[in-house]
Each structure stands twice: as C-alpha cells, then as structure tokens.
Amino acid sequence: MTTQKDVAEKAGVTVTTVSRVINDRGYISEKTRNKVYQVMDELNYRPNAVARSLAKKKSNILGVILPVVHHPFFSSLLSYLEEYAYQNDYKVMLCNSQMNAKKEKEYINMLRAQQVDGIFLASHTLDIAAEIKVDLPILSFDRKIEGLPYICSDNDQGGKLAAEHLLEQGAKKLAYIGGSLKLNLLSNQRYYAFKERAAEAGLTVKNFQCQLDSFNRDQYQQLAVNVFKKNKAIDGIFASSDLIAAAVIKVAQKSMINVPENLKVIGYDDIELAQLYSPEITTIRQSAENIAQKSVQLLLKLIAGENIDRRTVLNVELIKREST
C-alpha cells in the first residue's frame, strides 16, 4: 500500500511537506502543492480520512437526523442536503430516528462520538430539548429547541394562503387534517393560522389529528373515512401534507364525493406525488431544495464559529392544481 513516504520520495519533498499538503497546514507553495497532488494521483494515494480528522479535529461529516427517511418530503430534503453537503466537501451520516426519543438521543451522542462537525436535526419526539447537550453546531428543523438555531418554512403564511384559497373557491364547511398537535412542532402553526383566517371570514374549522406516529398511510385513510362518515357537509379540507391530501382525495372518490366539484382539497409540501396524483393536488409549496441549501450554509457558518440568526424562515407559495 502506498504511504506518505512513497509520495514524498516521488515528489522530491519531505514527508512533513506531504502531510502539510494533505492536512492543509503551514505554508506550502502552489507549485509544491500541485506537485504533491499530482504524485498522489499517479500513485493513487488516498490519505486516511480518519487519521486526518484526528489531526485536523475536523471530520467533514454532517449528521442528519430525520424522523422518517421514507416520507417523500424528508427523502427529498435528505437528497438535497446530501447534494449541498457534497458540493462543500462534506459527507452525510444519516440517522433515522423513527420518532423514537431513545434512538434520537443515542444518535446525537453517537454523532458526537463520531465527531461530526455539525448536525441537522428534524426532531419529532415528544420531549427532546432536555436530552440535548449543545456542545456542537446543531440546526433544528421546524422545531424550537432551547439553545439551538432553527430553520422552517413560513407555516403561518402557509396556513393563511390555504384558508384564503379555499374561501376564494367558495368553500364554507372547512376541516383541517394533520399530524398530532401534541408534537411541539412549528408546523402546527399551519393549523392555527388557517383557523384564524377562517374565523376572520366567520367560519369555524373542524380539526382532525393523526396519532403521534403521524406518518402512517393506512392511518391517513382511516382518518379520512371517519371524517366523511361524520361530516358529509365538509366542502373544503386543508391537509398538513400532500400525502394526507392524497389519502383524503382517494377516500372521497371511493365515497362518491367529487373533487373538486363537491370537495376542495389543498395539501402542503409539494412533493412529486402532488403533480403525479389524479386529480393533481393543489398545495402549499415549501421548497426542500431551498431549505437544504440554506441549512447547509447555516451549518457551515456555525462550524466556522460565525454567528447566525436564531430563526430562519423560508417563503412558501400556493401551487394551484386540480383538487381545488
């Protein structure tokens, strides 16, 4: 196996120089640097990243903790986080907490032990703040956690837009179907803003919540069945995700309720399914790409020791399609 010594000999420099080039320490002329890199390529020498991270006290790894990797919004977010991390010479270590507080805590400690440089944390457990020791850069997504900066889409604006759109479309009997409001997530504001805007128009909102494990497709459909059983008059539904909206539309169609003629449905996220579904789903778009790009920027700043705002809120927009 090729060693730094081999590289040094072939490049006609000292081992110290090779080590400095690899670890990017001390002054090295551009000419020498290029020569060393060239020889490293010729000899196909790969510096040991583990040893390097010990030397540099930097792993170039970002930890990403998600509640449910296979949820379309989170898998899209993950895909973009990986892309922007890669563009910045960072690798992604993935943690799928499955909304299990114990696993989430273990993972945070595991990532600390692994010496990741920073963590993107989308926590969907009942209690976590107490568990987190903030001794490395952590960016929280869609949740306020004491001592951590956070990023989210403009859930308040999203709820308002959803209400205004359904009102414009003539809906009078409104309902909201979403994840459990018991989870202390900023996305709950989608409901409160929706309800508030509806109240301004003199309308009330029936509120239906999934159980805590709010990423279960069968649960969505069962919930939708119950909604229609008890509330035949509902003519406008705001679902807190496109997946829930799809389940609602499917159950409505099975119940001979025409969408959008008799029932207008609007989702949230704008995952691929929203456009692929038939009818195409009107939704409030939060851009997974923008969130990922901004999150990587913020984490790199934190890692560099710079200050960032406690709060970063990204715009959302109404995407009008066929379900309203």
Next chain:
Amino acid sequence: MTTQKDVAEKAGVTVTTVSRVINDRGYISEKTRNKVYQVMDELNYRPNAVARSLAKKKSNILGVILPVVHHPFFSSLLSYLEEYAYQNDYKVMLCNSQMNAKKEKEYINMLRAQQVDGIFLASHTLDIAAEIKVDLPILSFDRKIEGLPYICSDNDQGGKLAAEHLLEQGAKKLAYIGGSLKLNLLSNQRYYAFKERAAEAGLTVKNFQCQLDSFNRDQYQQLAVNVFKKNKAIDGIFASSDLIAAAVIKVAQKSMINVPENLKVIGYDDIELAQLYSPEITTIRQSAENIAQKSVQLLLKLIAGENIDRRTVLNVELIKREST
C-alpha cells in the same frame, strides 16, 4: 472535558483497563467492565469513536451509495438499511450518486478513505466496474459487477408474473415501459422475461424506454403521452416501477382511457404510492425491507471475513389491486 484518566480514577482501575473496556480488547472481568461502564455513564464520558476506529481498525460505518435518494423505492430501502444497520451497531454514511459516474467513483474513494467497513452499492451509471478497486467489502444491488457479490429481487420471475397476470386479465396488445435498457441492470430482465412469456402466448410486446436519467416524473408522463398517441390499441402495460405506472394511469385518464376497463396497468416495487393511488395500482412487490435486512446480514459476513454466495436473489409476488 472528561478523560479516560478521570474514568479510571473514579472506577479505581488503570487507564489501560478503561481503554481495554472501550476498545473491547484483552481480558476484563465482567465486574470490572460493568464498573467502568457505570462510571462512564456517571461522568457522561463518550469515547471518541474516531480514535476508537483507528485503534480497532473498524469504523462501524456502512457506506450506502444510491442513484436517487428521493425515489420512493430507494428511500424506503435506505430507511430499512439504516434500521438494520442500527440494530447491528452500525451507522450509515449516505452517498447520492445521482447516476453520475464521476461522483460515484469519488464517493467510493471517499468511503475508502473514511474507512467504512463495507459498502452497499446501487450503481446506475453506464460504466463503473472498471473504476472499482475491490479492497473492501462491497455488496452490489441489482447489478453484476466483476468481483463483487450482488443482491437483487427475482426480476425474471417478476416479468413472468406480470405477463401471466395481464394475459389472465384478457390483455392482447401489450407494452412495456421502463428505464433505459442501456443501463446494464439486472432489472432489465423484467422486460426480457415479460416479452418471452408473452411470446409463448403468441403476443408481441411494444417496448418504450426512458432516457438514461430514468427517474424523472415529467419524462414518465411525456413518454406515456407518446405511447397513447401512437398506440391507441394497447390494452395491457407493464411498467418497470410503480411511479411509471402512476404516470401511465394519469395520462390514460386524461386521454379518456378507462383503467382497468380499457387498459390494464401493472407496476413494480409496491411503494406506498401503489396503494395510495386511485385506482390502486396492481404491482410486482419486491420487499425493500427484506432486501435491506439480507443486505446488512451479507455485508456483516463480508466484514467478518466470511464467504457469501456471489448471487442472492429474493422472491417477488404479485399484488392484485384495481389497475388490472
């Protein structure tokens, strides 16, 4: 910050003993081991995983290289890979190759430098075999790569089942819509087996392929539009993924073609969308969970230096729903 020395003093043992417990080396009595762990907990001491991996020459990290993380089948596979890795005290480092051969190669080298213990490789690039130096355990998914063991679902059986089901349902004008057959993937066998089984019944199969970048939803819909424009008579379609099947059904409905009355559509994978779609999509189920569980088992064997079969093929099954 707490050190091994602090742990040693509080536990009343030598630093060497603490180090042995942490790195699981040399003989340590159960009593001593428990005492050290207890003190580590009390002092909240986290051994440095990076240093430990240098000492043990083991990182307990699996590299996972996927072509498109946000594709529902791959995100589900990733979710289960993470789950089974976690159960075996392994972490997952994610690489999203985006079907870019250069990125894929960089990643393999990056993972080698990172000293991951093994790699799960789902390669969707035109040429890769030449690029891979097999000097660490690598399991290839759905692709034969020289010198690597591979795992896949029974694509041959899947193609046969799809053909037999469409024939049973009375389809006479068959078409296949799938990813590019130029990619040297084992999943291409779905088409060949489908075509062969149809031929036995005296039927031919029109073959439509996406471009190389075969994970683009808009491309699926455009392809479906072209299919129906030129081939009004088609009454049975086998799509190589549920996503493609959904695009086909959507375009058919827009073209006033009733599914399943006038057109029977069967997909592949059995992603959540298949059951969420309206009509529910008949599909050939390949279990992401079984593939992930078996893959982690195989990688752990390779890492332990055990021999495994060059070829591991997992069963598929027909899931009859509403689209046929």
